[in-house]
Amino acid sequence: MAHKKLRVVSVVAATAVSLACGTNYAYSAWAPQFAERMKLSATESNVIGTSANIGMYASGIPMGFITDRRSPRLAASVGMLALGLGYFPIHRAYENGVGSMSVGLISFFSFLTGVGSCASFQAALKIATLNWPTHRGTATAFPLAAFGLSAFFYTLIGGFAFPGDTGAFLLLLSLATSLLVLVSIPFLHVVDQQRGTSYAALPTIDRPRRDSNLLRRTKSSSSKYSSTAAPPREPTDNDEQTRASDESSSLLSIPGDILESPEEPANQSTQRSQWIDVTGLELLTKIEFWQLWILLGLLTGVGLMTINNIGHDVQALWNHYDDSASKEFVAKRQLIHVSVISLGSFFGRLLSGIGSDLIVKRLGMSRFWCAGASAAIFMVAQLCAMRLENPNLLWTVSGLTGLAYGVLFGVFPALVVDAFGPAGFAVNWGFMTLAPVVSGNIYNLFYGAVFDAHSERQPGGERICLEGLACYRTAYYVTFASSILGVVACVWGIRHQHKVRRRREEEETHRDA
Template identity: 70%
Template sequence: MSEKLHRKTRIVSVFAATAISLACGTNYAYSAWAPQFAEKLQLSATQSNIIGTAANLGMYASGIPIGMITDTKGPRLSALIGMVALAVGYFPIHTAFERGPGSMNIALISLCSFMTGIGSCAAFSGALKTATLNWPLHRGTATAFPLAAFGLSALFYTLIADVAFPDDTSGYLLLLSLGTSLLVLVSIPFLHVVDHQSHTKYTAVPATEGRTRRDWNVLHRTKSNGSKYSSTSISPAEPANIDSRDIDTDESSSLMSAPGDLSPENEAISQEDHHSPWLDVTGLALVKHIEFWQLFILMGLLTGVGLMTINNIGHDVQALWSHYDDTVDKNFVEHRQLMHVSIISFMSFFGRLSSGVGSDVIVKKLHMSRFWCAAASSTIFLVAQICAIRIENPNHLWAVSGLSGLAYGVLFGVFPTLVADAFGPRGFATNWGFMTMAPVVSGNIYNLCYGAIFDAHSERQPSGERACSEGLACYRSAYWITLVSSFFGILACLWGIRHEHVLKRRKEAELEAHHA
């Protein structure tokens, strides 16, 4: 493959991955239709949160099996699975809304919601894996585009629905069922992982950048098998014994084993500014390393905070407006809900894009840790929770939705790269699946706490639906929980920065001892 065609293929694949990701973040638009759905089917806030949590559960709990499929069978199969699951999940929900109360029980609706989560996870896994494999030397920037599109997804579909189906929740749900699956379907043919074997110019890590890492890998290979620095699930390649022409580079190939991507002598240093000695760890071997638990706990603390606001901003809007001005009609409140979903989506998009690109700048130009991006996310989350606890005027609620979306975007803009840097790209999709188990726990806890607190302040109306008119008191207690979680998130980030610094100093000391 010529250099020009090689680069064009990689660029087209990033566009395809970005388009697929645009169909995968619609679970974050749940607040745009959840209050109307709950009202028509006469559901409580807790039941509504169970449905929303089921989507999050499908998204995050399916990460491990979907990741294994992506790593072993290639991104296209996982994207195809995602396309089918999105259609199977959203269309029955649309049907239930059309038929009204009693047409479908909570368990079945939650199962359909769970399927939308699986579909989002599968399609996004294929998109993210493609971007990660095709741009190994610019991983943060390349993954920033599909990550940003994922964050923009809710805004994208909300704007289309607002034009095509104004004040029509049924039309919005129909758009989600058809629009998401069709967008993935038309993008799959362009989702291609290039063979770096035929492209020799996209090869070199400059000698000045790679010297320290090359020295570390030389030292790494001289360690005894009993040393903790060689306890990886997949041993690092020995460049001297590898003929790059003999290595398969199909869709399942990893960055580390793409021989045309790096010359043999530099193959072991393909990970940019990789401070962790655990090269290519995947599967259950992850649980043996403190780096995994550090990232897992951090993700759990912060994603739970974000998911609670993302899933319940619609209820926040309803509660504040019913208390602030009880003369406003339902259409007005619905438009405000859509506005806040759009704010969250746009700010998430901005946060993901700036964090993904910014993390590369932080590492390459400032020679600092990517964990500073996660620390920024934690701090923004903390400010957002303070705003949520204090804001009683619904006209100022944009501060909560905007800051929450920004913090969530910054977190997910850098986190996949943190995982790839920590454990290598070979089993990235599987490792990312393990990491996404964290929100299954925290998301469930925080969402169900919000639902229970909101229901405790709600009253059943004569028409059958439940409503709370106490304003901020309807949900304030829930945000005290997430405030504490945000604070501990900041502490976890600072610990991660310190731990990374200690590892780096330890490597330098051992290198000096090796050369002495």
């Protein structure tokens, strides 16, 4: 029971850490005002925003090695420092105004905020993945949901505490994010471990029995993954303690133990993933890796373009729809849309993480169906973005985008663990997150080029577009096509999983015969 409490505390701490990691998605809340004060073009503004995305996703592999080979706490410590060192100089640049810092240097500090978010988030996900056995979709749903809620959390505080003050908002980001990670680090515990990992672990009472179960299964002539209990043994005085230990077993418990309640037997795909250990460059030889990598790249590019540029969408539509709208009015609307995206992401991650477990355990279906739902929602969002000219209806674009993005990231960590095993999850996740580096760069820079092509430089040096929907509609044609390809990639993944499962069942039947 002590193990169970420690696991709960650890996941709560991981969720708190994640709340500090999603602030890059609040970029649209301050980017237009920052660009105006620093006299930046839409392309330059997108370079700064994309630098944060690159930091977030490109640092996944090195941060994954730190998380897997050293400890999640060390990764969280790196993240705490990088968040503070990234946001504070950007805050100072804004306060000092145009010419105080080059675009390249601002982009570097923006990159650091992405590195800090990645390192801290890797630690949070690893803690949730290690500490909960066959409920990894549900366990990771909470830090994933907090990550999605992060932008809403900070924009809400900023909107109430200092409305319209972009400098104070940037100061809030620099201080609050790093301090939240700092106070959470002591509570990040790995309660159990799989042999071969480098974390100090709390021992479980029935480890000898688990090792004997593994030996029996290894020597077995059948490779069928059974969800039945280990063979009966003679009762001992430690039975009650053993049952308590079983209740609090971690995700990395030795295969063969029962990690589910009697009413909810373990499913075959979950147990099979406990035996898999694919990581590093070996991933590149697996078709499953490329399926997931292509799918993630296609859909994250779609989401990141709107997430990073919803502020420009708002500005363009209101400048065309009502030329009497003040800058303060437009800035408040930008904050609202960032909050809508964040809330949509929060609910999407929570529903997808928990829902993917239900789909697998209760319906016996693939988690890819959740990814397919994300792609379909993205398609609808792009259609809305290409047609809506009334800024009062733009919430449909931001809401659907946040929901689709949340559904995607709510299920993807579980897809990665199912495919390659939990031991090297952080490194594997780092390889996966290289996909958004490519697609996010392409779509964001394309949006900036389209927006700049329709913008005019004002006497004060700032650039503005007064053409409404025409300012950016062309960019959404590309993301609409990408979301269609995402649906195709999901169908591909579902069919491949079905073929692999059927082939495995045929091989097992042949061996049993």
